[in-house]
Amino acid sequence: QIQLSESGGGVVQAGGSLRLSCLASGPHFGGYSMAWFRQVPGKERDLVAAIGWSGGNTWHSDSVKGRFIITRDNAKNSVWLQMNRLKPEDTAAYYCAAATTPWSTKASDYDEWGQGTQVSVLA
Numbered sequence: 585q586i587q588l589s590e591s592g593g594g595v596v597q598a599g600g601s602l603r604l605s606c607l608a609s610g611p612h613f614g615g616y617s618m619a620w621f622r623q624v625p626g627k628e629r630d631l632v633a634a635i636g637w638s639g640g641n642t643w644h645s646d647s648v649k650g651r652f653i654i655t656r657d658n659a660k661n662s663v664w665l666q667m668n669r670l671k672p673e674d675t676a677a678y679y680c681a682a683a684t685t686p687w688s689t690k691a692s693d694y695d696e697w698g699q700g701t702q703v704s705v706l707a
Contacts, residue, residue, distance in 0.1 A: 606664070618656055618663040639657075652668070672705045
């Protein structure tokens with residue numbers, strides 16, 4: 585079992601960039617597929633990006649494709665979400681998640697979650 589901790593959220597003007605970090609503590613980080621979800625109040629948690637165990641297999645939602653990039657470094661027990669050309673509609677709480685199965689678009693398939701980090705994009 586691993587614990588996840590996100591950082592890097594904040595307030596940014598539209599068009600700006602942020603880099604979210606997720607640090608895992610615990611064994612066998614390389615055995616987890618990882619993902620970033622986001623959630624706004626009153627709505628479901630949506631998958632933004634996911635990455636496989638080795639980092640060679642990634643997926644990005646259509647709404648962020650070409651602007652966000654998910655990466656990981658198993659030696660550092662970390663996964664990142666580089667967010668460029670941010671838009672006001674990207675405003676949400678962002679969550680790091682880990683699954684022992686291949687990555688999935690369903691939040692219910694993930695075993696471990698971080699506490700979330702808020703991203704606010706000003707128009």
